[in-house]
Amino acid sequence: MPVYYVRYKQKKHRRRKRVFFLLFALACVGLSFALAFGFGKGPAAKLLSRPATAGHALPLLTIDRQEQLLININIPVDENDSWRVKDNKLELTLVHKDAIAAFPAEEQYLDQQICFRREQNKVVLIIELDNLPPIFRLSTTAFGYAIQWSEAGLAGKRIAIDPGHGGHDPGAEGHYLRLYEKNVTLAIALELQAMLEKAGVEVFMTRSTDTLVDTTLKPGRHIRPDLWKRHDLVNDYSPDLFLSIHNNSWSDKYARGIETYHNPNSLNSFPSKRAAQLIQNELVAELQRYSRGIKPKNDAVLQVKAPAVLAEILFISNKEEEAMLAEPDFAKSAAAALFKGIAAFFQDPRGE
Numbered sequence: 001m002p003v004y005y006v007r008y009k010q011k012k013h014r015r016r017k018r019v020f021f022l023l024f025a026l027a028c029v030g031l032s033f034a035l036a037f038g039f040g041k042g043p044a045a046k047l048l049s050r051p052a053t054a055g056h057a058l059p060l061l062t063i064d065r066q067e068q069l070l071i072n073i074n075i076p077v078d079e080n081d082s083w084r085v086k087d088n089k090l091e092l093t094l095v096h097k098d099a100i101a102a103f104p105a106e107e108q109y110l111d112q113q114i115c116f117r118r119e120q121n122k123v124v125l126i127i128e129l130d131n132l133p134p135i136f137r138l139s140t141t142a143f144g145y146a147i148q149w150s151e152a153g154l155a156g157k158r159i160a161i162d163p164g165h166g167g168h169d170p171g172a173e174g175h176y177l178r179l180y181e182k183n184v185t186l187a188i189a190l191e192l193q194a195m196l197e198k199a200g201v202e203v204f205m206t207r208s209t210d211t212l213v214d215t216t217l218k219p220g221r222h223i224r225p226d227l228w229k230r231h232d233l234v235n236d237y238s239p240d241l242f243l244s245i246h247n248n249s250w251s252d253k254y255a256r257g258i259e260t261y262h263n264p265n266s267l268n269s270f271p272s273k274r275a276a277q278l279i280q281n282e283l284v285a286e287l288q289r290y291s292r293g294i295k296p297k298n299d300a301v302l303q304v305k306a307p308a309v310l311a312e313i314l315f316i317s318n319k320e321e322e323a324m325l326a327e328p329d330f331a332k333s334a335a336a337a338l339f340k341g342i343a344a345f346f347q348d349p350r351g352e
């Protein structure tokens with residue numbers, strides 16, 4: 001039984017999306033009126049039932065929006081069926097003759113987010129992915145297909161987030177826009193905290209404001225005690241995963257890209273490495289920047305007992321990347337990538 005875990009990119013071009021949504025909403029209203037006044041072939045709800053002649057009583061499509069979105073498509077599976085994600089839509093192409101016979105000829109909406117289109121010798125089910133959790137599972141069942149969205153792997157988890165630097169330690173400073181690393185890391189961390197809490201995660205933040213974590217540290221002193229303070233707080237909290245967020249910097253202004261660190265000598269070295277790889281993959285996919293790969297590091301914060309990862313998200317010392325870090329939507333995009341990496345880790349922490 002094939003099971004596919006699919007991650008798709010977060011929406012971009014929000015304004016254009018809004019226009020599409022408006023048109024889509026208008027189309028829905030129009031369709032509702034047409035159906036209500038008898039111009040259609042019958043109310044949309046009728047489409048959810050298989051024609052009586054099909055031989056069994058299972059509804060063609062069931063949509064459960066209670067806890068999570070679950071769509072059951074009770075149609076014979078054909079080996080030539082296919083699916084793809086395009087323009088933030090999942091398209092499932094069904095070619096079995098019973099599948100084609102079960103759908104009326106006209107394109108119609110079955111639900112606010114789901115419509116189908118019958119073409120020659122196939123039916124294409126189109127599911128809008130906007131406003132759905134970023135990971136879904138497409139699997140075959142005894143009766144057809146099931147598509148399930150959930151963040152079940154995340155609910156109830158405890159995650160510690162460490163926005164690098166803070167207070168009188170600005171971290172690295174951009175040469176062109178004078179961006180401070182401490183502000184970028186905090187903005188990303190706060191976005192990530194909100195996303196994780198929405199998914200039912202308990203989040204511990206080493207800091208939530210512009211401050212050092214060791215508030216007794218005098219300006220001008222080495223920040224090592226501050227790093228150990230973060231380390232101790234995280235160990236006290238004992239999370240399922242610890243993530244420290246930084247931006248890179250180098251004297252070579254052409255240095256660029258994304259790298260993620262893990263500690264091969266830590267108590268949880270194996271899951272740390274796996275989490276680092278998954279987070280690195282998502283950051284590179286989302287931000288479309290050069291991958292420097294995952295690397296071993298022995299930092300104080302990476303010596304915690306929990307599985308731990310330190311992400312260096314772009315070079316603040318690189319002109320092009322500093323401009324990216326300064327974009328108003330950057331924190332959201334970076335947080336979405338971290339979220340996907342974390343979700344992938346908890347779905348399969350051992351990589352089996």
Ligand SMILES: [Zn+2]
Pocket residue numbers: 164165171172181246247
């Ligand atoms: Zn840093």
